[in-house]
Amino acid sequence: MNGHEHERAADLISRRDVEGISDTDVHWLESHLASCEDCASYELAMGSAQQAMRSFTVMASASLVESTRARVHARAAQLRESESRRYLIAISFAMGVVVSTLSAWVWWRVGGWMVERFSLPSAIVGPGLVLSWLLPVIFLGVVLVAFPESNFEGSLMHLVMKARQRGIQ
Amino acid sequence: MVAAAFSALATMETEEAQIATGLRRRDPEVLDALIEQYQHRLLRYLIHLTGDRATAEDLFQETWIRVLEKGHQYDGKSKFATWLMTIAHNVAIDHLRKRRPVSLDEMRDSEDAAPFEPVAADPSPFEQVSALEDRTRIHAALEQIPTIFREVLVLRFQEQMKLEEIAKLINIPLATVKTRLYRGVQALRPTLQGGSK
Numbered sequence: 419m420n421g422h423e424h425e426r427a428a429d430l431i432s433r434r435d436v437e438g439i440s441d442t443d444v445h446w447l448e449s450h451l452a453s454c455e456d457c458a459s460y461e462l463a464m465g466s467a468q469q470a471m472r473s474f475t476v477m478a479s480a481s482l483v484e485s486t487r488a489r490v491h492a493r494a495a496q497l498r499e500s501e502s503r504r505y506l507i508a509i510s511f512a513m514g515v516v517v518s519t520l521s522a523w524v525w526w527r528v529g530g531w532m533v534e535r536f537s538l539p540s541a542i543v544g545p546g547l548v549l550s551w552l553l554p555v556i557f558l559g560v561v562l563v564a565f566p567e568s569n570f571e572g573s574l575m576h577l578v579m580k581a582r583q584r585g586i587q
Numbered sequence: 588m589v590a591a592a593f594s595a596l597a598t599m600e601t602e603e604a605q606i607a608t609g610l611r612r613r614d615p616e617v618l619d620a621l622i623e624q625y626q627h628r629l630l631r632y633l634i635h636l637t638g639d640r641a642t643a644e645d646l647f648q649e650t651w652i653r654v655l656e657k658g659h660q661y662d663g664k665s666k667f668a669t670w671l672m673t674i675a676h677n678v679a680i681d682h683l684r685k686r687r688p689v690s691l692d693e694m695r696d697s698e699d700a701a702p703f704e705p706v707a708a709d710p711s712p713f714e715q716v717s718a719l720e721d722r723t724r725i726h727a728a729l730e731q732i733p734t735i736f737r738e739v740l741v742l743r744f745q746e747q748m749k750l751e752e753i754a755k756l757i758n759i760p761l762a763t764v765k766t767r768l769y770r771g772v773q774a775l776r777p778t779l780q781g782g783s784k
Contacts, residue, residue: 432768437749460772466779467772470725471744476631478647483626486648487619493652494613 423450427457431464507562514555525550603663610658622651625671628746632672635741636679638730646682650675669748673756676738728778736771743768 430439430447439447451458529547532538609617629650633643653674661670729737742748742756750768754761 428769429765432743432750432765436743436747460769463776463779464772467740467775468744470775470779471729471740474631474726474745476627476634478626478630482630482644482647483622486622486651489648490618490622490651490655491615493655494615494618497613497656 424454424457427451427454428460431457431461435468503562507559510558510562511555514558517554518551521554522551603665603667605663606667607661607663610654610661613655613658618651618655621654621667621671625668628668629671629675631745632741633675633679635729635737635745636676636734637682638734642682646675646678649682650678653678666752668746669752669756672742672746672748676756725775725778728775732771732774736767736774739764739767740771740775 427447427450430443433439434444434447451461525547529543533540533543606617606621608614626647630643630647633646633650634640637643637646650671654671657674661667729740732740738757739753742753743750748756750761750764754764757764
């Protein structure tokens with residue numbers, strides 16, 4: 419009898435109850451256990467351990483379950499709120515970009531007129547134009563990050579956000 | 588027989604898929620039902636893993652919060668119980684790493700761990716006491732063996748998980764699972780033999 423056979427026996431003993439083993443393996447294992455005291459002893463120990471451990475039971479208390487549910491619900495609400503907020507910021511940013519792009523031509527003309535009319539240096543007018551162009555996006559970003567959701571109660575964006583929340587649920 | 592097996596498989600797939608959908612939507616009703624269904628199993632696993640009921644209860648709550656947060660990662664193709672235990676395993680490891688930088692093997696059980704409750708009353712008081720003594724003795728022996736072995740024993744004998752599932756859950760090779768199972772049983776052997784004398 420070699421080490422490989424003991425290893426195979428231990429593997430089959432381990433697998434027999436949960437995964438199940440083939441009839442061939444059952445016959446081989448039985449004949450091996452009949453002639454190998456060590457493996458037979460291991461099989462006995464495995465059975466006893468299994469039986470002993472199955473006799474343990476642990477009950478979760480009702481208060482633990484209730485408090486867990488309360489925590490999970492609170493966290494779920496928090497996650498939904500932050501997700502909606504991210505959505506709101508994304509929409510606002512997109513709107514800001516659209517407004518900025520559409521108004522770029524106007525600002526460009528206004529800049530040109532100011533250079534001609536007041537003889538301003540382009541070193542001032544250039545950055546001023548870029549700032550004006552980005553102003554709607556910057557303004558929306560600052561407002562959304564700085565103020566909590568309740569400040570938008572009743573606004574169009576708030577309605578959009580709530581509609582999306584209802585869609586998710 | 589094949590049709591019955593296929594039907595059972597299809598039912599399981601549907602159930603797991605429903606759970607996955609519910610978790611993606613963070614549906615409170617699905618989460619409530621899952622907490623209800625897996626409460627005892629999860630707590631038992633965590634108690635065995637940490638050796639302390641109070642810690643296990645904290646980790647129990649933390650596990651469900653993690654399930655909520657990572658719910659979108661559950662694809663419904665594997666058993667939910669296995670996925671849940673994987674989350675619990677990771678939560679426990681994170682907790683132990685935060686508490687002190689040691690491995691699971693070095694974790695010792697606290698003395699105030701609540702005892703396991705007996706399953707059901709035996710017919711005679713003598714048998715009740717005897718059974719309780721056996722359980723207490725085996726529980727004490729379990730507490731003495733390294734956590735890495737205890738965890739495999741719990742997943743195998745209490746959760747009835749396949750060796751491959753355990754390997755996936757703990758993220759170790761299958762051969763290591765077999766070794767841990769073998770060594771865990773061997774570690775319990777003196778206690779088990781002592782009880783049978």
